[in-house]
Amino acid sequence: MQEDPQAKSQPPIEDHPRSDMEFGGIKPKAFQRDEKSSKCLVYILVIMVIQGSILLVFASYFLRARTPGFEIGSVEVRNLKYGNSSAPSFNFTLVTLVTVENTNFGDFRFDNSTGSVWCGSEVVGLMKIPKGRAQARASERMKVSIQVSSVRLSDANNLASNMSYGLLELKSYVKLSGKVNIMNIMKRRRNPEMNCFMKLNLTGNTIQGLKCD
Numbered sequence: 001m002q003e004d005p006q007a008k009s010q011p012p013i014e015d016h017p018r019s020d021m022e023f024g025g026i027k028p029k030a031f032q033r034d035e036k037s038s039k040c041l042v043y044i045l046v047i048m049v050i051q052g053s054i055l056l057v058f059a060s061y062f063l064r065a066r067t068p069g070f071e072i073g074s075v076e077v078r079n080l081k082y083g084n085s086s087a088p089s090f091n092f093t094l095v096t097l098v099t100v101e102n103t104n105f106g107d108f109r110f111d112n113s114t115g116s117v118w119c120g121s122e123v124v125g126l127m128k129i130p131k132g133r134a135q136a137r138a139s140e141r142m143k144v145s146i147q148v149s150s151v152r153l154s155d156a157n158n159l160a161s162n163m164s165y166g167l168l169e170l171k172s173y174v175k176l177s178g179k180v181n182i183m184n185i186m187k188r189r190r191n192p193e194m195n196c197f198m199k200l201n202l203t204g205n206t207i208q209g210l211k212c213d
Contacts, residue, residue, distance in 0.1 A: 065188035106182030115174025
């Protein structure tokens with residue numbers, strides 16, 4: 001009787017684990033998905049930190065409301081009249097070129113403002129600065145006239161001493177009140193102010209030693 005070739009014993013089939021389940025080889029798919037998710041989260045956090053840093057720099061530089069600069073460019077003396085040492089007096093007009101320098105990335109609008117001119121400790125003149133607007137990163141120039149007179153002074157002796165060398169010492173103070181508007185996002189009130197010291201040469205009809213801070 002012949003043996004059935006198919007009935008011959010076959011070697012047992014060995015059950016090998018799948019390659020994707022081997023911990024010493026390729027990592028499991030679930031672990032790979034977790035690792036990819038962690039990397040994506042890290043990338044998102046890094047991008048958020050970079051964007052936050054950019055926004056912080058933007059806000060600190062572009063959105064910061066600075067106080068505009070305020071200065072006098074020139075001073076001209078007109079219609080000067082003055083008395084001698086026995087009857088000291090003076091009357092003249094100062095014509096000044098006032099500049100508002102706006103370094104902000106937004107407009108600076110200022111209201112009607114007043115300033116004063118002093119001789120010693122007394123006011124001898126008032127200046128009026130009309131309301132205006134300094135555009136972003138630009139300067140606004142205005143010509144302002146000031147009538148100065150000794151009529152307001154109460155002490156003629158101090159005035160005679162002040163004028164004895166042909167020089168009249170004066171000082172001025174002015175303060176602007178306005179608001180900086182940056183892209184309609186930030187609005188801040190800013191009040192630039194300026195103190196100036198000068199000497200009027202009575203014989204030369206000129207201003208000398210003008211200093212402002």
